[in-house]
Amino acid sequence: MASYPSSPPHQDHAAGPRPTGAVPHPRWWERKGVRATALATLLAVSGAVIAALVREQTGTEGFLVGLGLALVPVPLLIAAFRWLDRVQPGPWRNLVFSFAWGACAAALIAIVANSFATRWIETATADPTGADTLGATVIAPVVEESAKAAAVLLVFLFRRRDFTGVVDGVVIAGVTATGFAFTENILYLGNAFGTDQLTGTGPGLTSVTAATFFVRVVMSPFAHPLFTVLTGIGFGVAAVLAPERGRVRRVLVPLAGLLVAMAMHAFWNGSSSFGEYGFFAVYAAFMVPVFALVTWLAIYLRHRELRTVRTExxxxxxxxxxxxxxxxxxxxxxxxxxxxxxxxxxxxxxxxxxxxxxxxxxxxxxxxxxxxxxxxxxxxxxxxxxxxxxxxxxxxxxxxxxxxxxxxxxTPMWRPPGYAAPMAPGAAYPYPPYRC
Structure with missing residues (x-):
């Protein structure tokens, strides 16, 4: 059996002695505890305000129904992004922050900004229908994708060691958008339930609640994550660019990803104006292929990470x-x-x-x-x-x-020269024995 050193080997290309000397004392606003407390307070206040606003629009009963139905896709989406991140799993604190930002801060920014902009356009043009259309196809994509991108930017800037490539960008962006879609679904499903209550429509396939659930939760739970993942890809590409040689590209590439996410979001929101079957046409001819392409890219990048591990x-x-x-x-x-x-x-x-x-x-x-x-x-x-x-x-x-x-x-046939894999003496392990 091969023997290995009992102390760390000397290595020319590894770092030398750790730097010594006095470490500068951080100012109070630079301390991690202060920043973490401030961020947690911001998210908690945002969550309380957005919950109150949604409850005001949907009513208590509608809010609870929307909350229960909106929870359905969340575990599946989080599990999918966590599965994608198996090679180099990021810390849970980043995922918790991303989901909370999307569900609380980004949702609050979106609901306030979208409402203000739509009302301003309606007042300026005296055209409520046109204002709603413009708000859905222009204002909402710009506001919502910018609000969600802020979470990716914060992780990119302040958790740089955890943000090392495109897969990290995809995961952070996807989890942020999952939180945003969760809050948005509460609003839409709660309002749909309120409509059914007003019209006296009971539970069933003809109810507005069932139709909304089918479109938003069954058919397109990946819509918001797909848009924001394009922004995440841009930040992921920026993360692997050389700091000295790619300063301009490190700004332009995330911005390009954000613009593509906005454009795709606007196209999706405008599908209802393409005729009676416009939504289904856009869904089948555009959304599904793009989703398949992005999924393939993410899995390919994960396999490339594994190849990098083997070679490096x-x-x-x-x-x-x-x-x-x-x-x-x-x-x-x-x-x-x-x-x-x-x-x-x-x-x-x-x-x-x-x-x-x-x-x-x-x-x-x-x-x-x-x-x-x-x-x-x-x-x-x-x-x-x-x-x-x-x-x-x-x-x-x-x-x-x-x-x-x-x-x-x-790999039973693979064996390094002079090396025998260790096994506990006399142990009975429930897996196939070593092959020599």
Missing amino acids: LGVYVGAGWLAPPEPFALGSLKARRLAKEFAAHYGGKEAERAVTAYEAYATSLALLRHRARKGGAGADFAVRERELLDGLWERRGYARAALAYAAQVT
Whole structure:
């Protein structure tokens, strides 16, 4: 069996000693606790105000009915975006912030700005129908997509380490739009329920509530996420551009994504004016193909991340930081899952958490090195690289055995020269044995 060093190996391309010296004391408004408290207060106040406004429009009963029906697609959409982010899962705090911003702050901005603009146009033109059409096809897309894009911008600026590529942009944008659509659906479904109450229409296929639920929740739950994902792609491309060589592009690419999102949103909102079957024509000929294309792109990018992990980690094997089977195992979702199950079986939850963290550190390290080779790493590359390497080294005890097992099971014919995957003595593990 191959032996590995018991202390971190020396590595020429890794960071040197950590910088020493006095760390400047942050001013009170720069402290994380102050900023987090301010942000949480802003979102809480926005949520309370938007809930009061929606309840005023729908009534208490309509609000509760709309709330229950609007919740239906939320877990499915969040799970889909979380599944897409499996290679390098972002922290939950970013997803919670994104959903809350979309459901509270962005929704409040949209409902106030849209109402004000539509009423101003109606007063100026004395044409209520034209004002509503202009509000839906021009004002609403600009206001709503800008409000949702603000969440992506905030994560991009203040959580830069968590925003490393297009997949991160897609996930943050999609979760933000899911929160926005959740609040908007409460309003539409609550109003539809109120209409049924006024007309005496009971529950059934002919009710306005059923029709609204079918169109917004069954047919097009992905509409708002799809629009805002285009903005997220723009920010994701900006995240991988070289800071020194792409300053203009780092501004123009997200702006282009935002403009495309606005245009697509306007086209979707205007579909009802294209005739009796305009909505269904736009849905079938435009929305579904674009949704399929964006979905394919997101999955392709996730697979490319896995290939990057496999190729970039090889240098750390040669330097002694990683064991030979690890780049392959870390570049396979199946092997990662088996490694965590192996660790949980032999070491319990502690071992499983260690392997999960090891996989996350290794993925971040591979993507960091990939950006550095492309000229997209920041000035703190060496410090960040050393942090990730130290994080791997601290968790290698559980991770190396688990990843070696996973590599052997997923590729039974592959075996590095002189290497035998470890196995607990006398243990009976419920997975196929190693093949030598």
